[in-house]
Amino acid sequence: MKPPKGLFVAPASFGILATLLSVALARMPEACPGFCICDMWLKLRRAACVNKNLYSVQTGLPAIVQALDLSNNSVSSLGNFELANIGLTRLKYLNLSGNSINEIDLNAFTALDDLAVLDLSRNHLYYVLEDTFANSKSLKILRLDENNFNSDIPRLRSSYIK
Numbered sequence: 001m002k003p004p005k006g007l008f009v010a011p012a013s014f015g016i017l018a019t020l021l022s023v024a025l026a027r028m029p030e031a032c033p034g035f036c037i038c039d040m041w042l043k044l045r046r047a048a049c050v051n052k053n054l055y056s057v058q059t060g061l062p063a064i065v066q067a068l069d070l071s072n073n074s075v076s077s078l079g080n081f082e083l084a085n086i087g088l089t090r091l092k093y094l095n096l097s098g099n100s101i102n103e104i105d106l107n108a109f110t111a112l113d114d115l116a117v118l119d120l121s122r123n124h125l126y127y128v129l130e131d132t133f134a135n136s137k138s139l140k141i142l143r144l145d146e147n148n149f150n151s152d153i154p155r156l157r158s159s160y161i162k
Contacts, residue, residue, distance in 0.1 A: 035049060035052045035059075037049075044066040045067070046068070047059075047069070056075060058082070058086050062087075063088065064090065067093040071097045071119070076099070076102060079105050080105040080110070083108070091112050097119045104129070106129050120142070122146045122147075123147050124147065126149060
């Protein structure tokens with residue numbers, strides 16, 4: 001079978017075309033879920049998924065997100081490495097206020113090396129494990145107000161939080 005007149009693609013062109021296509025796809029920003037608003041905020045790539053009745057932090061967000069607002073949802077727990085396992089290791093700001101969080105596993109924030117601000121206010125926390133933030137070297141601001149702690153101030157071990 002002969003190719004139609006005027007249509008000729010050299011075999012070497014296929015390799016170049018495939019390379020160009022893969023580079024273009026690699027540079028495309030990952031999609032933001034329809035229930036979130038993704039934009040730039042304080043020079044950070046932000047995803048705001050507020051008041052969406054979400055039960056998990058696993059929302060299908062792109063790994064490029066640096067600021068994540070999941071406030072006023074229905075998240076009840078944070079598992080070990082949960083945020084890291086879904087690729088959100090670039091987070092600098094995380095707002096989980098106004099959820100139903102009553103349990104945070106010891107390594108919930110492990111591998112979030114750039115996390116500087118964490119808001120866990122207005123949840124249902126009775127305790128936080130002492131070493132939960134021990135390796136959070138970038139964490140500067142931690143909000144825990146309006147929870148149900150057994151003591152006035154939960155005992156936390158971290159030489160980094162101010």
